[in-house]
Amino acid sequence: MPGRVGELMAHHIRRHPEAPALVAPDGSLTYAALDRRATALARRLVRQGVRPGDVVLVQLPRGVTLGVTVLGVLRAGGALCVVDPSYPSERIRHMWRHSGARLALVSGPDAAPEPGPRLLVPDTVRPGQLPADDLGPTGPELAPPLPTDLAYAVFTSGSSGGPKAIAMPHRCLDNLVAWTLAGTSAEPLRTLMFAPLGFDVFVQEVFTAWCSGGCLYVPADEQRSDLQQVLELLSRWRIQRLFVPPVALSRLADLAGTLGPVPEDLREVAAAGEALRITPGIRELFARLPDARLHNHYGPAETHVALAHTLTGPPRTWPDAPPIGRPVPGMAAHLRPVAGRREDRASQGDTELWLSGVGLAHGYLRDEERTDRSFAPLPTEEGTVRAYRTGDLVHRRQDGLLEYAGRVDDQVKIRGYRVEPGEVECALGRHPAVRECAVVAWEPPAGAERQLVAHVVSEAGHPPDPAALRAHLAALLPDHMVPRHVVTATALPLSPNGKVDRRRLPAPSVVPEPSSSAPGPGGTPAGGPVADAVARLWTEVLGVQVTDPGHSFVDLGGTSLSAAVVVTRLHARYGVRIDLQEFLRTPTVGALSALITERAGA
Incomplete structure (x- = not known):
């Protein structure tokens, strides 16, 4: 691996070879073991014809094998493209076809939806399965790629009918990790792998941990999808660094304030993915964590983090809508009038944000037309630069900090995902x-x-x-x-x-077809005062009228994030503990009110 990331990892491998590097449900690795297995896999990939900049698909679940594979692909000079195995098969096929990958690394013979060269990764990372010359001190030469060579590709939602792949070079990864460690903490912090597989923050989590000599902790998929379990893991594993979307941070803060535990070891929390709003729960959580800092990271996948702001002072003084800050080192922000400004899109004084610098992507894989539309020459006082048009509206405060003000188009963020x-x-x-x-x-x-x-x-x-x-x-x-x-x-x-x-377009006002249970007077579900209270809470959380005790929380639009709000508020009102997964197994007003009544009377 070239550049700063490779140097930092090599430094920690030499100094602390037996320090823990990875803890996952299926095992753990020290830095020395991670180094040996990743190097062996890299040599195997070179034997298979992988050269600097070649895209290598990685379709694996969370665990030790994924960690080894991520590092092994980059060691071989390949460009990492992680595909979440839980995605619908048609979307996975689209990603395989449009990545132009030389090789795919999968978990089994039935995992590949498309024909083509592939390796079964479990057979390449088990010590007993690796060729001796791949494990030893000699083997195929691992030629370091150039800073401009492709390092990883990230698929994100596309407006033309399918996801698009963003091509990020090694210089972006080097700048991202160097800035993250300099702007937060370079100490060997315990870091949680929380980001969705294949997203840009996934790369930041992994290499921020390993380039600081810290340990990367990997929850199982079912643990990651349950915020109550995530909160417990933060305490059990004594996690110190967390990257998290703002909506998930808000729900974790609510859970910590009602059900506990409070993750007392947290030191660095970075919120990214959508606009950060400081809720009462977030203020309370950080008031109880005086040694923790909250960072607001801004940047599209085409640049990753481009601007940042660290909140300071007592949490009670934090603004409800923090600024997105200033450009990180190596990046520049350019504000331009909104072309063809629509009154419903931009307020007076808002400008569109363009970004330039070392963190800029090459463009979109195998899509020159889209690349040319989004990445363009931009005249500045210092000369013409290549810049990315974000589509985000911002305005500059008197102190120079930038504030997010919306979009010029219809793109939205849902639970931190770009849609x-x-x-x-x-x-x-x-x-x-x-x-x-x-x-x-x-x-x-x-x-x-x-x-x-x-x-x-x-x-x-x-x-x-x-x-x-x-x-x-x-x-x-x-x-x-x-x-x-x-x-x-x-x-x-x-x-x-x-x-x-x-x-x-009207707001949704319909609810699912009624079940056999009839609604009570005034449109609330029959079933007594507890059922009435649960229905009113669902109506408040989901924004739709709940009139039937048989309606499913999920069918009404509920998610695990909104379920976290329900269980915390019910705990505050009735003093009963209901686990998220327990709620989501039978997510009806009738079942939940019966459970509350049973436990409250026990």
Whole structure:
């Protein structure tokens, strides 16, 4: 591996070979063991023809093997492209086809959805399975790639019907890790692998841990999806560094404040993925963690972190909406008037943010036209630079800090994930019952979790079934891109220029078909005062009227994040503990109210 990342890892391997590098459900590795196995895999990849800059797909679950493989691919000079095995098979096939990968590393013979060269990774990382000359001091030469060679590719939502792959060179990885350690802490901190597989923050988590000599802790998939278990792991593993989307941070703070435990070892917390809002729960959590710092990281996947701001002073004085800060070293921010500014998109004084510097991606893999649209020459006072047009609206405060003010287009963030509504609309349009559709983000009242809503006009004689449409999308898209609500209409509202007027699309007001249980007086579920209280809480959290004790929390738009709000508020009111997974196994008003009644009376 070239550059700063390779140097830092080599330094810690030499100085502390027996220090723990990785702890996962299926085992653990010291730095020496990680080094040996990753080097052996790298030599195996070179024998298979991998050369600097070649894309290598990695489709593996979280665990020891994934950690070894990530490092081994980069050691071989390959460009890492991690594919989440839990994605729908069609999306995985799209990623395989559009990555242009030379080789794929998979967990078994049935894991590959497309023909082509592949290695079964478990056989390449077990010590007993590796060729002797790959394990020994000699073997194929591992030629270091150049800083401009491709290091990793990240797929993100695309507006034209499928995900797009962003090509990040080694100089970006070097700058990202060097800045993260300099801007937070270079100490060997225990770091949690929390980011989704294959996302840009995943790379930051892994190499921030290893380049500081720290240990990377890997939860099982079922643990990561349950914030209550995540909170317990933060305490059990004494995690010190955490990268987390703001909505998940808010839910973890609420859980810590009601159910506990408080993760007392946290020192560095970086929020990224969407706009950070400081909630009362976040203020309370950091007031109880005086040694912890909260960092607001901003940057699209095309640059990773480009601006940052660290909150200072007592948490009670923190602004509700912190600024996104100033450019990190090696990056520059350029503010330009919004071309064709629409009054509903940009307020007076808002400008569009362009980014330039060493953190800029090469562009989009195998898509020169899209690259040329998004990355363009930009005249500045210092001369013309290559810059990325973010589509984000910002304004500069008097102290020079930048504040996020929205988007110039329809792109949205859902639970920290970037979503292009156009990609969801393309997938929805493939259903035979759909004639027209529009997908928007909906902000429920009372600060509930932002949700996607699909507005659908059906083909004549084919009334759409919302459940069938959601099942159709679930087979094509990741969970965060599947709309939680489907609103049917006879026509979509149009603006004077003939485009869909998204501002006039109504909020969802329908609920699933009623179960056999009848609603009580006033539209609340029958079942007594506890059931009434649960229904009112669901209505507040989800933003839709709950009238039936048989309605499913998930069908109403609930997620594990919104479920965390429910269990914390119920604990505060009734003093009973209900685990998230326990709730989500039978997520109805009737089942939950019966459980509360049973435990409250015990």
